[in-house]
Amino acid sequence: MKADYKNWMPQGMINGFASAAVVCWVVFWIINNFSLITAQTVRSVVSVVLLILWVLLIFMTVWMILMHRAFSYKGNRQMSKQIIEGVAEYVNIPDGGKGLDVGCGSGALTIACAKRNPNASFMGIDRWGKEYASFNRNLCENNAQAEGVSNVSFRQGDATKLPFDDETFDVVTSNYVYHNIPSKDRQAILLETLRTLKKGGTFAIHDIMSKGKYGDMKAFEKKLKDMGYEDVQLIDTTDGKFMSKWESTWMGLSGSTLLVGTK
Numbered sequence: 001m002k003a004d005y006k007n008w009m010p011q012g013m014i015n016g017f018a019s020a021a022v023v024c025w026v027v028f029w030i031i032n033n034f035s036l037i038t039a040q041t042v043r044s045v046v047s048v049v050l051l052i053l054w055v056l057l058i059f060m061t062v063w064m065i066l067m068h069r070a071f072s073y074k075g076n077r078q079m080s081k082q083i084i085e086g087v088a089e090y091v092n093i094p095d096g097g098k099g100l101d102v103g104c105g106s107g108a109l110t111i112a113c114a115k116r117n118p119n120a121s122f123m124g125i126d127r128w129g130k131e132y133a134s135f136n137r138n139l140c141e142n143n144a145q146a147e148g149v150s151n152v153s154f155r156q157g158d159a160t161k162l163p164f165d166d167e168t169f170d171v172v173t174s175n176y177v178y179h180n181i182p183s184k185d186r187q188a189i190l191l192e193t194l195r196t197l198k199k200g201g202t203f204a205i206h207d208i209m210s211k212g213k214y215g216d217m218k219a220f221e222k223k224l225k226d227m228g229y230e231d232v233q234l235i236d237t238t239d240g241k242f243m244s245k246w247e248s249t250w251m252g253l254s255g256s257t258l259l260v261g262t263k
Contacts, residue, residue, distance in 0.1 A: 003146040005108040006134050008080055008176070009067040017064060021057035024050055067251055080108070083206065083242045087175050088112035090204035090260055093120035097170035100125065102159050102193055103177030105132065107140030107152070113173060114144075114152045120170070125157040131180075160189055167198040172205070179208045186214050190259070194224075197263045206237065210255030217257065224261060232261035 028050040031043060071080040091113045093099045097120040101110040104124025114122040128136050140154040157163050159174075159181060178189050190205065197203060209217050217234055224232045235241070235258040238248035248254045 001142075001146045003111075003143040004139070005073055005080070005106045005143060006132075006139070007068055007073075008071045009064050010132060010134065011068065012133070014061060014064045014068060017057055017061045021054055021061055024054040024057055028054060063250075070247070070251065079243060079247070083175065083237075084108045084112050086237070086242050087173060087204055087206050087258065088116055090202075090258070091116065091171050091173055092202065093117040093122070093171050095119040097121075098123070098168065099171040099173065100164070100169040100193075100196060102126075102162070102172065102174040103180075104140060104154060105135045107143045107154060109173060109175050110140065110152055110154070111144050111147050111149050113171075114149050115147065118151060121151045121153070123169075124152065124154045125159075125162070126154075127156060127158055160192060162192060162196055164196045166195055167201075168196045170198055170201045172197050172201070172203045175206045177207065178205075179213045187217075187220050190220070194229075194263065199263055202262050203260060205259045206242075207257065207259075208253060208255045209234070209257040209259065213255070217259075221259075228263075230262045232259075234259055 028047060031050070032047055069075050070077045072078065073081050087109060091099065093113075097117075099113055099117065099120060099122040101113060101122060101124045104110045104126045107124050110122050110124030114120075124140055126135070126137075126140075137154050137156065140152075144150070144152045144154075159177060160183070172193050174193065178186050181189060183189060193205065194203060207214075211217075214220070221232050221234055237243065237256045237258050238245055238254065241258075242256065243251075243253065248256055
């Protein structure tokens, strides 16, 4: 039995765009070979629209295929594995301590952190929405079993309102989660995660922390320091740490940043 961490670019999404491209081309071909639209002007306009849409769908399909290959644990690049292991390196839990992974998905980061900290326990939480239907609690538990990791647990929950008391965990972490949550204030989501961290606990949160998605993160870094947090750093992960600048650009990951520190 092998772990199956799926892919951050779901195959179902690729299939959907590819199918839409095929349908678009078929309709274009039918319109131009079977006089279903008699008015020449209307037919020409519809044909141009369909052709443009087809080109866009083909472009998106190819882009997603390249993303899928780059992220795949079975491919040559294995970027998702590199990122997961890179974030996990920042996670150190004291013996007997507890860690939390917010937005655990398939359990990859939760399990990686638990493997690095065998004398502590780690919990993964996720809402497992329909957007990523192949990710679920059973998948996480099966992956933990496949990896031979027993110091993990998984449960459903909402990152914007975590079902835990203040200062519950010794470590909190997350990877590429909060930018997917519709919100006008993602810094507030970060604070909600940090709320559950014990005094003296550490955090390692990786996401696309661009200004458009998160606002002024340098100001947020200062805010945390003013609140008493220590060793707070914003680490650019697109400079070769997790990926190259070129990869972050064509993959839409520009702004990828690791926020670390101690409460």
